[in-house]
Amino acid sequence: MSKKIVAIVDRIDTSQVFTELSDAQSGGICVFVGTVREFTQGEEVVSLEFETYQKMALKEMDKIALDAAKKWNLNIVIIRHAVGLKKVEEPVVVVGASSAHRDACFEACRYLIDTLKETVPIWKKEMFENKTVWVSAHP
Amino acid sequence: MDVLLFGIAKDIVGNSEIQITSKEKIPNSVQELKDYLIRKFPDFGKLSSFAVAVNSEYAQDDVPLNRNDEIAIIPPVSGG
Structure with missing residues (x-):
């Protein structure tokens, strides 16, 4: 892995992620963006609020990025999560990886988001x- | 001993931190801290689960707690 970006931010700008993952050694870039969905179990969500234990969240995100780079041959890994109040359709998380061939970045991307959801101390409050x-x- | 609280743990206690003073029996391990919380705030017992972090790392129940450790309650996470 030649570059790793791990961050907690107030607002996610999805347009910057391609440039961040772009790399001369990579023939594939895979990105997952998690966004706010309008309905949860049939009930209309007005907004979501995210909070974090930032120091620990960054450590856990760092571990996930390093683990992914051990499992697959990746050039760049990015994990960025937003906190604060988020409205329907807004992005709340972006994970992505670039690699020489597509299999590695596809599989890594799934691992990044699935593991983040299990271990990173971030909490979501749904406001109905x-x-x-x-x-x-x-x- | 100061304990940081997040998410629903903050709502249960009504504060973002608990101070356990020497007037009470200070928990010596993660397990003792969990028992203390459930005894004092029974709503902790209604959660799906909750973890404890010591110095910003997940800690097993047998991990000892020291006065200078940074201790935090980690209710079920729900990022993403």
Whole structure:
């Protein structure tokens, strides 16, 4: 891995990710963008609010990027998550990888987002018309 | 001992931090801290699960706690 970008930001600019992952040694770039969906189990979401334990989140994101680079031959890895209030359709997370051939970056991209959702200390609160819910908090 | 709180843990306690003073029995391990929280704030027992981080790393139940450690409660994460 020649470059790694791991960040927590207020706002995600999806237009910068191609340039960040672009690399002379790479023949493939794969990117996943997670966005705010309007309906959760039939209920209309007004907005989402994300908060994080930033110091630990960055450490965990760093581990995920390094693990991915051990599993696949990657040139650049990016993991960027937004915090704060997000409206429907706004991007909240971007993960991506570039590699010589497409298999590595496709597989790595899935690993990056799946592992982030399991281990990185970021919490999402769903705001509905008349209630708020911390996602996954209760069985 | 100061314990940082995030997400629903903050709502349960009503604060972003708990201070456990020597008037109470200070938890010596992650397990003792979890037991303390569930005893004092029964809503912790209703969560799907919760983890404890010591110095910003996930810590198993048998990890000892020291006064200068940075300790945080990590309720079920839901990023992405």
